[in-house]
Amino acid sequence: MTEQRQIVITSALPYANGDIHLGHLVEHFITDMWSRFQKMRGHRCLSICADDTHGTPVMIAARDRGITPEQLIKESLENHLKDLDGFEVEYDHYSSTNTQKNREFANQIYFSMKEHGHLKKQTTSQAYCESDQMFLPDRFVKGECPKCGAKDQYGDQCEVCMNTHSPLEMKNAQCTLCGNPPTEKESEHFYFVLEHFHDFLNEWVPKHTPPEVTNKLSEWLDEELKSWCISRDKPYFGFELPDVKDKYFYVWLDAPVGYISSTAEWCEKNQCSVEDFWKNSKSEIYHNIGKDIIYFHTLFWPAMLKNSGWNTPKEVFVHGMLTVNGEKMSKSRGTFIKARTYLKHLDPTYFRYYLACKINSSIADIDLNLDDFSTRVNSDLIGKITNVASRGAQMLQKKLDGHLGPLEDDGLTLIKAAQAKSDLIAKYYETRDFHKAMLEIRSIADSANKYFDDYEPWKLIKDNPEKTRAILTTMLNLFRIMAIYLKPVLPSYCKRVEDLFQEKSFTWNSLKTIVTSGQLAPFQHLLQRIDTDNVKKMCDESAEEATHKNKNLAIESRPSPNDNIEAIAQQISADDFFKVDLRVAKIIEATEVIGADKLLQLKLDIGDQTRNVFAGIKSAYKPDELIGRLVMMVANIKPRKMKFGISEGMITAAGPGGKDIFLLSPDSGAKPGMRIS
Numbered sequence: 073m074t075e076q077r078q079i080v081i082t083s084a085l086p087y088a089n090g091d092i093h094l095g096h097l098v099e100h101f102i103t104d105m106w107s108r109f110q111k112m113r114g115h116r117c118l119s120i121c122a123d124d125t126h127g128t129p130v131m132i133a134a135r136d137r138g139i140t141p142e143q144l145i146k147e148s149l150e151n152h153l154k155d156l157d158g159f160e161v162e163y164d165h166y167s168s169t170n171t172q173k174n175r176e177f178a179n180q181i182y183f184s185m186k187e188h189g190h191l192k193k194q195t196t197s198q199a200y201c202e203s204d205q206m207f208l209p210d211r212f213v214k215g216e217c218p219k220c221g222a223k224d225q226y227g228d229q230c231e232v233c234m235n236t237h238s239p240l241e242m243k244n245a246q247c248t249l250c251g252n253p254p255t256e257k258e259s260e261h262f263y264f265v266l267e268h269f270h271d272f273l274n275e276w277v278p279k280h281t282p283p284e285v286t287n288k289l290s291e292w293l294d295e296e297l298k299s300w301c302i303s304r305d306k307p308y309f310g311f312e313l314p315d316v317k318d319k320y321f322y323v324w325l326d327a328p329v330g331y332i333s334s335t336a337e338w339c340e341k342n343q344c345s346v347e348d349f350w351k352n353s354k355s356e357i358y359h360n361i362g363k364d365i366i367y368f369h370t371l372f373w374p375a376m377l378k379n380s381g382w383n384t385p386k387e388v389f390v391h392g393m394l395t396v397n398g399e400k401m402s403k404s405r406g407t408f409i410k411a412r413t414y415l416k417h418l419d420p421t422y423f424r425y426y427l428a429c430k431i432n433s434s435i436a437d438i439d440l441n442l443d444d445f446s447t448r449v450n451s452d453l454i455g456k457i458t459n460v461a462s463r464g465a466q467m468l469q470k471k472l473d474g475h476l477g478p479l480e481d482d483g484l485t486l487i488k489a490a491q492a493k494s495d496l497i498a499k500y501y502e503t504r505d506f507h508k509a510m511l512e513i514r515s516i517a518d519s520a521n522k523y524f525d526d527y528e529p530w531k532l533i534k535d536n537p538e539k540t541r542a543i544l545t546t547m548l549n550l551f552r553i554m555a556i557y558l559k560p561v562l563p564s565y566c567k568r569v570e571d572l573f574q575e576k577s578f579t580w581n582s583l584k585t586i587v588t589s590g591q592l593a594p595f596q597h598l599l600q601r602i603d604t605d606n607v608k609k610m611c612d613e614s615a616e617e618a619t620h621k622n623k624n625l626a627i628e629s630r631p632s633p634n635d636n637i638e639a640i641a642q643q644i645s646a647d648d649f650f651k652v653d654l655r656v657a658k659i660i661e662a663t664e665v666i667g668a669d670k671l672l673q674l675k676l677d678i679g680d681q682t683r684n685v686f687a688g689i690k691s692a693y694k695p696d697e698l699i700g701r702l703v704m705m706v707a708n709i710k711p712r713k714m715k716f717g718i719s720e721g722m723i724t725a726a727g728p729g730g731k732d733i734f735l736l737s738p739d740s741g742a743k744p745g746m747r748i749s
Contacts, residue, residue, distance in 0.1 A: 085124035126310035200257035215245035403618030406611030464547030483546030653708035654748035679745015
């Protein structure tokens with residue numbers, strides 16, 4: 073028997089400003105499956121998570137809804153717990169970062185930074201929105217990456233090249249609240265001097281992060297590490313610094329501290345000490361995160377822990393993002409699917425099994441192909457694995473009173489071969505190569521079904537019922553072994569298998585037992601096949617949800633570029649379309665409109681006349697860029713009286729707004745006044 077390990081595993085904290093969606097479940101499944109496996113092996117494994125509750129997005133969302141931030145995060149916590157429970161994700165303790173315990177630990181780490189000389193005061197220019205009268209958090213600024221030029225990036229990190237930057241370093245930056253470009257305003261803040269930990273991180277990173285992550289981090293470690301601003305100005309929802317008025321901890325300081333404070337809360341309920349997990353040299357700490365937040369978890373966080381005398385992680389697990397049908401999740405296509413929308417239409421067992429078939433230890437993205445999803449679950453989990461139970465149990469109960477019996481040599485050989493996979497499958501679980509474990513389990517099902525077909529027990533039972541009993545007992549033992557292997561992935565499914573064999577709870581040691589006597593409980597169908605109509609209904613409902621504007625939809629306030637693509641409008645007749653008179657127009661004058669944040673005033677040549685048009689394209693185009701450009705104009709729309717004058721038409725453009733506005737232009741050769749048809 074292996075020595076009992078003491079383990080803490082955490083998932084990155086879901087943000088309180090929205091709902092759990094299928095992309096988040098990748099991470100929660102990895103943590104849940106891995107911790108369930110460790111517990112089955114007899115280890116003391118504590119799985120920890122909490123809601124990440126602080127920051128300006130929560131404050132703004134609460135304000136928009138007319139409730140307090142505390143009300144919003146309470147509601148969010150209840151919803152998150154329901155969603156996770158619906159998908160059979162089980163944490164030993166799930167808390168919140170907005171607790172007194174978390175404040176105490178954040179203060180403790182802050183004072184430790186000060187005491188050891190790792191904090192400095194610095195007056196810096198920050199992004200400030202004059203319109204909204206507030207300093208803008210990094211995620212409230214979007215623009216072009218200063219390193220690679222990628223558009224539509226947030227003010228803290230580029231999702232294309234992973235470069236970290238400040239909002240003021242970005243090109244063509246704009247406030248995400250109002251679309252106006254931010255200004256610079258000075259403020260004094262506290263900075264954690266990460267460079268003080270350069271030597272430590274050079275040694276720590278290669279030993280505790282995946283190779284792909286180590287290679288990426290080497291780009292930062294090859295240069296002087298930037299100091300990290302840990303404070304924010306009011307208005308801000310979070311913890312005020314304990315010794316400075318009107319300054320607040322940046323959410324990325326107190327959020328990971330939630331790992332420690334949540335552990336401490338569990339320890340208080342279970343009569344033990346948080347130091348036993350976070351300062352004990354024999355304790356193992358693992359963080360499970362997405363590849364979009366490696367910088368914070370593999371540089372800042374280890375340095376914070378080292379500074380404060382807490383254990384650093386033994387390993388940081390990093391996984392890829394979930395794509396659907398090979399693309400980023402899209403609201404308009406119905407593939408941005410919330411957890412509770414899925415649960416209305418489909419069994420969580422399907423999704424847990426399918427993701428287990430895809431998850432590995434690399435940081436490559438994981439694709440949910442909806443056709444493959446239905447096919448693989450129906451073919452493998454039901455058609456192969458569950459079929460072994462159906463074939464064995466139903467015949468045994470209908471024809472042989474449900475009693476198991478002695479085995480024959482060839483059946484015993486098959487069972488021992490399945491048992492012999494124990495160490496290999498355990499290794500795959502340990503390294504989070506779940507897809508390899510599923511392949512090994514499926515191979516047992518293939519051997520069992522071939523064994524059944526070769527013996528044809530439906531014929532054999534007429535002449536030799538006891539040999540048939542031995543064959544069916546072999547099938548059921550093989551299924552029982554598969555169920556034990558699958559228990560970390562399919563907990564409720566395997567509970568039904570435990571009930572079938574009238575066993576209390578499978579552990580990894582249960583694999584050593586071969587069942588050759590006793591009676592099965594009455595057989596009940598373990599799982600229905602996926603109805604593809606339900607998959608379609610789920611996607612249709614998700615697409616319908618996308619038509620309802622909801623700022624809180626993205627749990628991390630990190631929308632996909634595809635999220636802004638609107639669903640196709642209702643059909644119209646050709647006659648309706650032909651009522652619209654589209655003309656080629658040439659912009660001959662373009663000026664800013666004084667007092668209007670979004671408008672430009674355009675003078676358009678449409679052949680035999682000119683038109684005055686106000687267009688909301690100021691955030692994307694400068695007036696001098698437009699002179700001489702051909703555009704497409706709706707010429708027969710009724711003139712509209714506006715505050716700034718009469719608008720005599722509309723020009724056509726695509727995009728969600730802000731910087732993402734794209735004027736539509738006719739091909740070269742088109743002349744002003746030509747009708748577009």
